[in-house]
Amino acid sequence: MNKRYIYTFITICILASITFFIVFSLSDQTDTTKDENGTLSFFIRNSDNITHTVTVEILDSQNTSKFNKTYNIAPNERLEPTPISLRKDTYLYEITLDNSITKRQITGEYPEDLDSEFLIIEVNKNPKEPLELHFTIE
Numbered sequence: 001m002n003k004r005y006i007y008t009f010i011t012i013c014i015l016a017s018i019t020f021f022i023v024f025s026l027s028d029q030t031d032t033t034k035d036e037n038g039t040l041s042f043f044i045r046n047s048d049n050i051t052h053t054v055t056v057e058i059l060d061s062q063n064t065s066k067f068n069k070t071y072n073i074a075p076n077e078r079l080e081p082t083p084i085s086l087r088k089d090t091y092l093y094e095i096t097l098d099n100s101i102t103k104r105q106i107t108g109e110y111p112e113d114l115d116s117e118f119l120i121i122e123v124n125k126n127p128k129e130p131l132e133l134h135f136t137i138e
Contacts, residue, residue, distance in 0.1 A: 038088040040107060042119035043081040046073040048130070052123050055096040056082075061089055073123065081118070095121055097131040105133045 044054050051074050058067040067084050093105040107117050122132040 036087055037085055038108070040067075040084045040086055040091060040117070040119075041081050042093070042121060043079055044071060044073055044121040044123070045078040046075060046123040048123050048125045049075050051075060053098050054121060054123065055099075056121070057094040057096075058084065058086070059092045059094060060086075061091070063092075066091070093119055093133070095131065095133060097123060101131050103131055103133050105135070107135070 040058060042056065044056075046052055046054075051072060053070060053072055055070040056067065057065055060066050066086055071079060073079065088108065090106060090108045093107060094102060095105070096102045105119060107119065116137050118136045120134040120136060122134065124130050124132060
């Protein structure tokens with residue numbers, strides 16, 4: 001009879017250990033992807049009367065290009081917002097208008113807020129300021 005109690009006690013201890021291990025393992029898993037990744041977002045608006053070429057390049061803090069795309073934008077056209085998934089970090093937008101005017105804008109100075117920053121790229125009729133960059137917080 002004593003052996004039966006000992007075996008029962010050992011079985012209960014083993015099952016409790018397995019249950020504790022499973023619960024602890026599952027509760028310890030965090031979504032590091034969500035914590036480490038963010039989304040940069042921008043859109044381009046051409047308020048001019050002629051078609052323009054706009055190149056958007058995004059460089060990381062080591063000056064490595066993470067995104068580089070050229071858009072041809074018709075007069076009064078607005079491109080839909082473009083989301084880019086990247087690791088939360090500080091990035092540099094380098095925007096070039098018609099292969100001649102380049103402006104730079106830093107984003108993610110506070111990487112934890114990266115998802116809430118949104119860059120507006122505005123092409124204007126004004127020849128003194130044909131390219132403007134504005135950040136908004138969503």
